[in-house]
Structure formats: structure tokens, C-alpha cells
Amino acid sequence: MPFDLQSKNYQSYGFLFKGQHQEDIVGLYSMGWEEVKTHTYNWHGMERDEIGKCVFQYTLSGKGAIEINGQYHTLEAGDAFLVQIPSNHRYFLPQSSDAWEFIHITLYGNEARKTYQYLQETKGHIIQVSPDSDLIKLWFTIFEEVSSKKISDSFQASTFGYAFIMELYRYAQNIASSPEKWPEAVTKAIIFMQNNFSKQIGLDDIVDASGLSKYHFTRLFHKVTTLTPIQYLTKIRIDKAIELLRLTNKSIEDVAMEVGYSNGNYFSKVFLKRIGMSPGMFRESKNKIPVDYLVID
Template sequence: MPDIQHGAVAFRFKEEPLNQLAQLWSVGWEEQTSSIYSWSGTERKDLGKVIFQVTLSGFGEIDIDGKVHRIQPGHAFIVKSPSQYRYYLPEASEKWEFMYVTIYGKEADRCFEHIQSNTNQVIRFHPESVPVKLVKQIYDEANSKNITSAYKGSSLAYQFIMELYEYVSALDKEMDEWPESIVSAVLFARQSYQNPIGPDEMADASGLSRYHFTRIFKKNTGMTPIQYLTRIRISKAIELLEHTKYTTEEIASLVGYTNANYLNKVCRKVTGKSPGELRRKKSGWQWDRPELLDR
């Protein structure tokens, strides 16, 4: 698989009114392979913080008040320090790859208390869910050095809190449960679309053979792996065209295409418009023909 750039970004803003409401503390993307990895909720120094951590591949475990939960791909835990929890890489796991965001403030506390009272602190998140996508967005914004003020940080923290409320409120409704293998592949594609990946790498992430993976993926998502990956890439390209000043060549590189010519070819086939036309018209393209995404 292609190399992935892991890392972490910490935020330290001085605007107290915003920090008291809702604020970012840190965001990160890590892969742990050593059993010495362990965090205790009674020993941490970053007190008063709410941690949301979602597994992308491998698995870890968390002990909350004496009950051990396995955190597999697509599962996340939500905890607050100080409290009785410990999360770690168990001996049975070769690796634990995850993304996390740490927030604080009155609204973060209120959201955590709501989740703790109304559902479990370990929740399965659909890979298409907004909270999972938003953690990746915050990470990308931080890495691009776009979160430079307390106002932007507070806005993202508050948005994340509201998305958590909405997702948790719908947990009691019927939701399609994708197999763990498909969740792993989708999370891999969503985090790595900017790299030169394709169906083979997605199959590797799922742990299934290419043939079996393709069949199961289509059954669950309604699309082939390449159609799904193309949707991710073109959606991101349209977002960048509409909201940034990056050149088409730069956008092609950012979404995993070799050059602007190839991005232009795929855009025209999928949307009927060139990148330049999409940028001018800000179409807000909606996907309704997956057969066009075979690129």
C-alpha cells in the first residue's frame, strides 16, 4: 500500500469566550504497532478534554469502568478526562490505525454527557457518516495550516459537536450494517484517495481476495470499488474547484490523478462539464449515475 502521512496538530488559542464555548485541542492520524501504547483517563495531564477516536484499520481496545471493548474499523470511542478509562494496543493486534479529535468547552462537555447518558461510549459509525468525514476534514485543514484563528477552530469544534448529536439521535433508527471488511476498505479509500490507490489496494485493506471483495462491495454499496473511489475523488475535486484557488493541475494531484488532463477527462465523463465550467457555475453536482464513475 502507498505510504500514508500520519501526524498530529495541537491548537492553543487565547480567546477565552470561544474556548469556553467549544474549541479544538488537537487532531491526529496515527498508526500504533507497539504494545506499550496506552493512555489512562486518570493519568492524563490534558484534563477537561473530550476525545473522539475512530479506527481506520487494525484494532485496539478500551477499558471503560472495567468493561473492555474492541475498537474495530468504523468503531469509535468518546471519553472525557479525568475518568475511568484506558485505551491501548492489545497483544492480539498487530496494529491500530486511527484518527482522533480532542475538543473542550461547555458544549463539548454537554455533548459528552448526552452521549454517556443516552447511548454507549463505543459507537459504530458508518464510513459515510458526517462525523467521520469531518475528523478527516479537520485534520486536512490543520495540516494545510488553515486553522489559524480561534474563530475557525471554535467553528469546526462546534460543527463536529452538532454532527455527533445528529448521528447519535438516529442510532435507534434502522441503518444498513456493512460488513467489517467493507467498512475497512471504504475508510481506507476515504483517507487515502489522494494516493495512487485502486481496487487492489482497497481489497488488501478489506482482507478479502480481489474477486470476493468486488462482489461483496457491490452488493453492499451498489457500486464497484472503482466507481466508489471515483466518486470520492471527483466530489473532492469539485469541492476544491468551488472553494479554493488551486489550479486544475494542483487539484488533480490533491485528489489522486496523475495530471490535469486526466482530471478533465474524468470530470467531463462524469459531470458533462470541464473543471473550468464546474468552477464557474458551482454546480453542486449530485450523483445519480454510478455507471459513469468507471475511472
């Protein structure tokens, strides 16, 4: 079930699983989606009980701050930080900010620590991550599994933790060619679309999520992504439809409803225009294409 950014149903989860493999490779310690509005929010890396933990925190909206070895960094939409516990850092809601919305994941284990140390030494503690990156999409996938109580043992937790570490490492390897930090309005709009594509949302809803006027938002969005907001929403919906057509036996009508279209006929027209074949033809062709997922531009 996609998450609704407008419902503000924030949650945090902690994990306590047995299994030496987590310490040897990667273990999942905690993760959450939060918004803080009080200036008592203040975490110091030398005053916590946890040992050997690695924190990734990504700003969705608002503004936070972190001090690392005496250097101050402002954290806005699209900024992520990487720190280890214990270390000389402190992240907090600064007096200049009324709110800070972010997602976070804390990992541990030998591979997690080695990867974090490498990234901090080569890329630094602060990185810019676009909201439609595979890294952020993976975070939401893991969070959905956690929220749906589908992670029930240490092996599943370790699998997701390792996947996140590898995606983080890959993102860092490509960071030189990554786009500049996206404006907060675009970040908020894209995450809204990613988590509400199954609903009957339109341009006005996307504009509302961005916090800008329709004129300024549509111009900014196209400048940053080269797509209109509706074209971007369509891409998200068709990507999900392809997954459902390949991996499930749901009817065309059910697939249409699940990806936000009111009926199968209209969905089929949109699918045909984008993919070049009808949903039915695409489903029949899946036995001829030996892949689980199809990547489209």
C-alpha cells in the same frame, strides 16, 4: 493534499490558544492519526492531568480495547468511543492484538461537555461510524488544515471544534437509521480511496489496501455499498471535481489531474456520463444555481 494511508506518516498535534470563548463553547485540545504496536499503550481516565476534556477515538484498522466502569469493549474498524476526562475508563492495546490504527480528537468547553454527556447518556460510550460518513470526512478535513498549519488562532480552532461537535450530534441523532458496522476491509479501502483519489490508483491498489483477495473484496464491497470499488472511486473524484469547478478558476485539465485523471478529455467523458453535462457547461451553469456545493447520489 490528500493523505496517503500507505505512507504511514502518522502525526499528533496539541493546541494551546488563549481565549475564554473556547471554554465557553468549544476548544480544540489535540488530535492525531496513530498506530500503536506496543502493549505499554494504556490511558486511564482517572490518572491523567487533563481536566474537563472530551475524547473521540475512531478505529481504522487492527483492534484496541476500552474498559468503562468495569465493562470491557473490543474496538475494531468502524468503532468509535466517547469518554470524558476525568472518568472511570481505560483504553489500551490488548494482548490479543498486534496493532491498533486510529484517529482521535480531544475537545473541551461547555458545549463540548454537554454534547458528550448527552451522547453518552442516550447512545452510550461506543458507537459505530461508517468510514464514508460526514463525521469521519470532517475529521480528515480538520486534520488536513492542522497538518498544513492553516489553524493559527483560537477562533479557527474553536470553529472546527464546534463543527465537529455538531456533526457528531447529527450523526448520533440519525444513528438508528445508520448502516451496520462496515467490515474492516471495506473501511480500509474507502479511507484509502478518500485519501488517494488524486493519484493514478486502480482496482488492484484498492484491493491491496483492503487486505483481501480481489474476488472476496469486490463481492463484499458491492454487498456493503451497492457500488463497485471503481464506481465508488469515481463518485469521490466527481464530488471533488464539482467543488473545484464551482469554487476555483482552475482549467478543466488541471481539475482532471487534481482528481486523479490523466487527461481532460477522459475526465470530461466521465463527468458527462455521471452529471449529464460537460465540466465546462457545469461551470457556466454555476451562476444559475445559488449554492456553494452540489450534492449528488
